[in-house]
Amino acid sequence: MTTDLGPESLTAAVIGSFKKTPDQRLKAVLESLTHHLHEFVRDVAPSIQEWEAAIDFLTATGQKCDDVRQEFILLSDVLGVSMLVETINDEETPDATDSTVLGPFHMVQSPERVLGENISAESEGDVCVVRGRITSVTGEPVPGARIDVWQANTKGFYDVQQPGIQTIGNGRGLFTADEHGEFYFRSVIPSYYPIPTDGPVGDLLHATVRHPYRPAHIHFIVAATDYKTLTTHIFVGGSEYIDSDAVFAVKESLIKPFSTNADPEAAAALGVAAPFVEGVIEIVLHPEAPPHEDTNETVKEVVR
Ligand code: BEZ
Ligand code: FE
Secondary structure, eight states: OOSOOOHHHHHHHHHHTTTTOSOHHHHHHHHHHHHHHHHHHHHHOOOHHHHHHHHHHHHHHHHTOBTTBOHHHHHHHHTTHHHHHHHHHHTTOTTSOOOOOOOTTOOSOOOBOOTTOBTTTTOOSOEEEEEEEEEETTSOBOTTOEEEEEOOOTTSOOGGGSBTTBOTTTTEEEEEOOTTSEEEEEEEOOOOEEOOOSSHHHHHHHHTTOOOEEOSEEEEEEEOTTBOOEEEEEEETTOTTTTSOTTOOOOGGGEEOOEEEOOHHHHHHHTSOSSEEEEEEEEEEOBOOOOOOOOHHHHHHHHO
16 A cells, blocks of 8 residues: 555545454444544644644543543543433433433442432531332333442532542442332432543633533432443432533433422431432333344454
8 A cells, every 4th residue: 555645545545444344343433433533634634733732632631541530531521422422322212211421430339228328428418318219111110220329529529539538439329229119318419510620621621611510410320130221310400500511411301309308207208307308210221122243342342
């Protein structure tokens, strides 16, 4: 192959270089990547200095990553890519609860907790109860579903962001739904908070005059045998930034009022004093898709 190709034939040559790729999905991904990446470069026509700055930015993004910091996920989040992937995958399960971004802070195992336990025992703040029910798309309860939850404290920090200040596991819990598919736990009412801005993604937000805030929310991963695992949030209705989430992850269906419940019987059943603040989320799971020719593992191998 000669090296004096023009821009168009260069693109064709790179795409052609993948023609023997045995894995058809991988081949399609690489061809599309090359096509769109080259289009982008033609469109932007970067100077050599700009290309070097882009490489430096991506290098710094990688260097910012460690066991408890995932700057690439953060970059994907602020560019709306994470939410685009979620939304595309959600289209396959229109009857299930909407999904939303995983975010970069699900990086430690949540402590196993019993129903009703306080996930934020170390955190100051207004107490709330979060409860819900897991059902299938046909309305049957899903007993034994596993509900992994995590949230920031009221100062806006996850446990992993404050080593020595918060114990790992504060703000987290792994629950098992009861025989009716129901679950509940205590916590503090979350507040809005900024995503980390002390890295390249923060520089990007700064350069583009964008704020870093996420509206108040609690994360959920709900898993059950024979169902598609759901990654989602419950957003606190009326929270600041609900209309301008820095990572574009708010879906109307996931916004729930955190309202006062004065019913003494409800309070007694949940083991709290009345009146109490509660957030309620009904979670509908979609049956697991039948296994299909999965080439994702190959893609992951190559990307690794
Ligand atoms: C989070 O909610 O934990 C989060 C999501 C995206 C970027 C940063 C934080
Ligand atoms: Fe969060």
